[in-house]
Amino acid sequence: MYLELTDIRKKIGADEVLSGITLSMERGKVYGLQGKNGCGKSMLMRVICGLVLPTVGEVKIDGKILGKEFSFPPSVGVFIEKPGFLDSYSGFQNLMMLASIKGQISGAEVKDVLKRVGLQDVMYKKYRKYSLGMKQKLGIAAAIMEKPELIILDEPSNALDEKSEEILWQIVGEEKERGALILISCHTTETLEKVSDEIFRMDMGQIKEHMTV
Structure with a gap:
């Protein structure tokens, strides 16, 4: 590029x-x-x-x-200001929803990127219960997950x-x-x-x- x-x-x-x-x-x-x-x-x-x-x-x-x-x-993968994640979805569910748009990556790859950013222990926790740091990590994961x-x-x-x-x-x-x-x-x-x-x-x-x- x-x-x-x-x-x-x-x-x-x-x-x-x-x-x-x-x-x-x-x-x-x-x-x-x-x-x-x-x-x-x-x-x-x-x-x-x-x-x-x-x-x-x-x-x-x-x-x-x-x-x-x-x-x-x-x-392109973008993290600018506050990403629009759904409060009632878990971190994993939010990324799976985004991944379904292009259909380029699997659930296993979504789990891998959550582990990369350090969210492996809270990937099934509701987004509304995430701390500011966790929300930041999820935004970074969304930006890089599709390589x-x-x-x-x-x-x-x-x-x-x-x-x-x-x-x-x-x-x-x-x-x-x-x-x-x-x-x-x-x-x-x-x-x-x-x-x-x-x-x-x-x-x-x-x-x-x-x-x-």
């Missing part, structure tokens, strides 16, 4: 929340987005995964224009304890080795430097700095 963004701009009313963003990313790498709340990280992620169309500019995936030649990336080519994780370490965060970054490394293109947002530069190949620092809707780690 090769991802290209050309002069991406997004206006909401009179406000330009993304301004002149041009960058490229390729498979088998982890890219970090760093910046304060409101700098445009989440909006940029929504544009990349097709949830929001840019006002100006193009997003190309393997040469095809997102929003014109296809509506969403053909192989997508593009993985987008917005602040995935929020509400995770130290051990769970270590597991998260181990998973990110494994997905990178598998050949996925991974985009992660995080406030902490130190954390991003540990897990990323390249970091884009954002401010006021613009890429202010591009660092190779």
Whole structure:
């Protein structure tokens, strides 16, 4: 997978929340987005995964224009803000419901991904009884379970304890080795430097700095 963004701009009313963003990313790498709340990280992620169309500019995936030649990336896993899981379903049932849409993975594979994120002991517990950390892990599991080519994780370490965060970054490394293109947002530069190949620092809707780690 090769991802290209050309002069991406997004206006909401009179406000330009993304301004002149041009960058490229390729498979088998982890890219970090760093910046304060409101700098445009989440909006940029929504544009990349097709949830929001840019006002100006193009997003190309393997040469095809997102929003014109296809509506969403053909192989993507997304964790942005609060996933819409059903309170009355268990973690396992929620993932099985999502997996049934494409029919690409089995129940055994769903159980495996729940074990990977550390939810093996609570996979049959109702979602409404999950702690914030458990809900975070389930969202991460949903993003990676179908082995997508593009993985987008917005602040995935929020509400995770130290051990769970270590597991998260181990998973990110494994997905990178598998050949996925991974985009992660995080406030902490130190954390991003540990897990990323390249970091884009954002401010006021613009890429202010591009660092190779």
